Amino acid sequence: MINYLGTPVIETDRLLLRPLKQSDTQSIFYHWLSDERVADNRVNAAHTSIAQTEERVKKIVSQYKNKEFCYWGIELKGTGELIGEIDLYDFDSSKDNCEVSYSLGFKWWNQGYGTEALQAVVEFGFRQMNIHKISAAHNTDNPASGRVMAKVGMKQEGVIRHMIRNAKNQYKDCAVYGILREDYLKSVCM
Template sequence: MINYKGAPMIETKRLILRKMEMNDANRMFDVIFSDHRVMDNLIKGPHKTISETINRLTEITKQYVSDKFCYWGIVLKESGELIGTIDLYNINEDTENCEVGYDIGFNWWNQGYGTEALHAVVEFAFRFMNIHKISATHGIDNPASGKIMLKVGMKREGIIRDMIRKNNQYKDCGIYGILQQEYLEMNLPNQISILNKIE
């Protein structure tokens, strides 16, 4: 049975994962939602105006009233800068499985922040929510995202052909997954935990 906890604040060595706020709109537009390098990997593509970002944040913040909504902003602990987002979605109560998605601003790529945030949310989902399996996908033209998934213990399960369509072009996606039992067997014997604190 899933233990829903919403989106509590999660602290790791370098990051704080926290709920998004409406005053994050300008920052999100500038470093993530308007940047084609980040958003081209997502189906909807980059935002053209700040109003699109405001609308998206309005949708997000309204859903925090539900403890089934698991969506965080990724913040650098040292500077307080918001650099990305991560969420658990498509949570299926019958299978107790879900998916995870994330995006990191371009200026913070290749510094391990995506791996650290994903590892934290995977650990949170397995240890505190009792999720059975977490899956993630990435366009095959974005192999760096797949590397992040492998680093947290996910296994590549295959390729889904023509999984998404963007700009009238279909894209294949790699699909990855990790089971709760696999995660616990990898991490608990050595008492390895990436989470410093959960509030």
């Protein structure tokens, strides 16, 4: 049974995973949501106005009172910069499974921040929430995201053709990954 805990602050060596605030809107817009390079790996188009981001952040912030809502901003501890977001979603209480997704601003790609954030959220999901399985997917033309998933112990389970259609109306194949709680616990105990 899933133990829903909402979105508590999670600290890692370099990061602070925390609930987003309305005052984060400008950073979110400029650091990743308005960037076409980031949007190319997301389902939704890049934001073209700060008003779009403001509305999105307002919707996220309004859901924090719900214990089944797990959505973190990724902040650098050293500078306080907000560099991305990560969330657990699509909870299936009949199987105790969920999915995870994340986005990082382009400036912070290939520096290990995605792996560090994902590792922390996977650990939280298994150790604190009692999740049975966490799944994720990435566009096959974004293999770096698959490497992040593999580094935290997720295994590729297949490829789903034309799983998403992006904002440019292009269908994209996605590699699907998953990790079971029992496999995660075995790997950290070794």
